[in-house]
Amino acid sequence: MHSFGYRANALLTFAITILAIMCAMASVSDNFNSLSPTSEVQVWNINWFRKKPDGDDEVSLTLNISANLESLFTWNTKQVFVFLAAEYGTPKNALNQVSLWDGIIPSKEHAKFSFHTTNKYRFIDQGSNLRGKNFNLTLHWHVMPKTGKMFADKIVMSGYRMLEAYR
Amino acid sequence: MDWQGQKLAEHLMQLLLACFAVVAFITGYVLGSFQMMILIYAAGVVLTSLLIVPNWPFFNRHSLNWLDPSEAEKHPKPHPAISGPKKNTTKK
Numbered sequence: 001m002h003s004f005g006y007r008a009n010a011l012l013t014f015a016i017t018i019l020a021i022m023c024a025m026a027s028v029s030d031n032f033n034s035l036s037p038t039s040e041v042q043v044w045n046i047n048w049f050r051k052k053p054d055g056d057d058e059v060s061l062t063l064n065i066s067a068n069l070e071s072l073f074t075w076n077t078k079q080v081f082v083f084l085a086a087e088y089g090t091p092k093n094a095l096n097q098v099s100l101w102d103g104i105i106p107s108k109e110h111a112k113f114s115f116h117t118t119n120k121y122r123f124i125d126q127g128s129n130l131r132g133k134n135f136n137l138t139l140h141w142h143v144m145p146k147t148g149k150m151f152a153d154k155i156v157m158s159g160y161r162m163l164e165a166y167r
Numbered sequence: 168m169d170w171q172g173q174k175l176a177e178h179l180m181q182l183l184l185a186c187f188a189v190v191a192f193i194t195g196y197v198l199g200s201f202q203m204m205i206l207i208y209a210a211g212v213v214l215t216s217l218l219i220v221p222n223w224p225f226f227n228r229h230s231l232n233w234l235d236p237s238e239a240e241k242h243p244k245p246h247p248a249i250s251g252p253k254k255n256t257t258k259k
Contacts, residue, residue, distance in 0.1 A: 001173035007220050011180055015212045018188045022208065025192060026201065075199040146201050 026076045027148025033074050039067035039139045039155050041084065044116060049130070049167045057130040059123045059162065065101065065139075066114030072143050073108040080105040081142040087156075088135035090127060097138075098123050133162045172226030176219045183218070187211025 001007050047060040065084060072080055083102035089095055100119040105111050140154040168176065187208055195204025 001176050002168065004220060004222070007176060007180075008216070010177070011184075011212075011216055011220065014180065015184055015215075018184055019208065022188055022192050022204065026195075026204070029196065075196065075201055 023147035171229040
């Protein structure tokens with residue numbers, strides 16, 4: 001501590017080490033958060049359902065998505081990335097997950113929502129397996145913290161069935 | 168700075184930064200604001216640097232007593248022996 005530069009260096013090093021410890025503690029404090037998200041999705045309408053010229057099925061849906069993800073937000077949350085995926089099995093693939101819609105929730109105020117939308121991304125099968133297919137709609141989310149580890153979870157909603165014939 | 172001053176500076180730095188960190192974390196957690204925690208801590212770092220980095224007079228209260236020049240002449244510095252390679256068994 002005998003010179004200007006020595007003291008400035010010691011101070012900065014110590015300050016940044018303590019900052020790292022504070023950020024780690026902030027990240028650990030996230031584990032004490034009790035999560036209780038809810039969501040509900042209804043298939044409002046199946047707009048059209050066809051077989052593409054290359055042989056794959058494609059369907060366009062209008063969905064009513066409503067969810068309350070407020071309990072996911074803590075003081076250490078930067079944003080929550082949420083997406084809705086249709087999940088089903090086919091003879092070719094054990095599990096297909098097709099993302100239909102996604103969004104970014106920047107703060108707790110925006111975390112409770114309910115709206116109608118057509119699927120943001122095309123629902124195309126690898127093959128022609130969608131007629132009469134039972135599928136789940138799963139709401140996935142990724143909670144992105146300000147410091148620390150990102151964690152992801154989901155809610156599975158089942159009981160949806162595709163039309164028996166093309167329209 | 169003298170020795171006591173350096174010790175004081177080091178202890179002061181550790182104490183101040185630790186206190187500001189604790190206050191900042193608790194305030195941020197209670198208010199639910201990460202930004203508040205960072206701001207309070209940054210203010211603490213600036214305050215601490217103003218207090219210990221410059222060479223304030225209160226760090227120099229126990230100044231070092233250098234040997235008086237007249238006293239130094241009475242104890243001449245020993246001359247190093249100039250002879251060939253030699254093993255030094257005693258360390259200076």
